[in-house]
Amino acid sequence: MSDPKASLPPSPKSLERRTSARALNQTRPDPSLLHVLDVEHVSIEIRGKRILDDVSFWIPKGEFVCLCGPNGAGKSTLLKAIMGLLPVTQGTIKIGGEGVVAGHHKVGYVPQRKGFDRDFPARGVDLIVAAMRGKWPARIKPEERERALAALAKIGGERLIDKPLAGLSGGETQRVFLARALVNDPSLIILDEPTAGVDARGRGELLELMTGLSRSDELAAILVTHNLAAVAQTAERIVYIEAGRVLCWGLPQELLGQQSLTALAAFQARDHHAHAPDEE
């Protein structure tokens, strides 16, 4: 199925982890539930290098999934493909039964805090209305402002509506981005390391908000994070990716409790190192 020359060569440690992972009990979602996201046998090659190799999983309505794995595992590539920014080489991605282009309006996206131009003269309301229109607003209509305010109210951020983004703390900025992601009533929300670069207080607040999201029965979510506390508190299921492949896909209690699984132990160690320098 895949070109052996282009595939990532598995290291002996990676092979050992795959063997350990296969031995784990991994409970998959009930297939009778409504599918919000289907990733089916997806492989992605960039400039001849295979970044994702035969990745398959799906997310039912209302489930909060943590997508974990070491740096370079292919998590960001997978997110870009789900959002239609990267074409898949093989396989299919469906959002609510539609292709990524047709289904993109069903996805809300919270990027990493460092992704946008912090010097841009923008207020919270501009950012949220931009998501509603698909372009930057020159003027904001009263009904658009009302919708932006309602989205901010869902996450307790009404006071941020007219605040310049440049003056917001990391936690406040991510609150506005979260409201932006929620404003179009998506069925799937993608959170790409939302706590990276956010101070300890902001991380705590965001974690609380994400926990609230994970309790929603309507909204499915994918959280990419190196923060194990966030995984433990929010995950209803974990998809663990390493070297472009899904290593495990199961319930948190099945995967997080397995100290023998070298992969997750290594992940925990990375979590500790990855977050220390981010703290403000």
Next chain:
Amino acid sequence: MGILTEPLGYEFMQRALLAGIAVAAVCAVIGVFIVQRGLAFLGDGLAHAAFGGIAIGLFMGASVEHAVWIAIPFTAIVALGIGVVLRRSALRGDVATGVFFSFSFALGVLFLGLRTAADRPVQVEHLLFGNMLSVTPTVLYVVVAVAVGACILTLLLWSRLAYAIFDPELAAISGVPVAMLEYLLLAETAVVVVVAVKTVGVVLVSSFVVIPAATARLVGTTLRTATILAIVVSTVGAGVGLIASYHLNTPAAATIILIHSALFAGAFAWSHLGR
């Protein structure tokens, strides 16, 4: 009133005022995006590329007026080259611009040097510093046509350009053609800069792109207000500077830029002390 009516009684001053306001307005509209994109050096780089293009035209036997038609595609190619390096390498905008700036200017000096004594003489000083007071009716028509066209195009694309500059990834997810818009902005800037070089010169044109946009950025709290303020600062500065240069008997473009700089200083002081 004589302070205005006396200089504007001359046709050359009327043409200079119209050309100055047209150049100021279009440079301000484009400048808002160029400055926000972190490419403040681009105007300078493209102005020097325009010098290279004009020099190639002169070497081919064209007059300074007609060499502009060689300079426009040459500068647009340089702008697109900067865009390609910017998008396909880890180099920052100032580095990419610096490389093309040096290459184009060296090419200009080389081609000017290759001209023989038999070729028609060229006042390099006019190329470098411009001469607003010698704007001919033909040049005025070209300047106004390019300025109006570029302003309309930029304002039509304003919402998408703004989103693409704020966060290219979010804009792309919303279906904004980010790469195409960036190349379009670079090519448009190239055309505007070449035409502006005819009036304000190679050395001073980047000031028209950068200073009003930077001034507006200090005061404006949204991109919309920053765009409006940049246009106001730029055109008022051009008008006041031109009239002041007549009464003070100083070079027009330089006087305009000094007025722009004074407005920048005022905005800087206001943003730090007045708020």
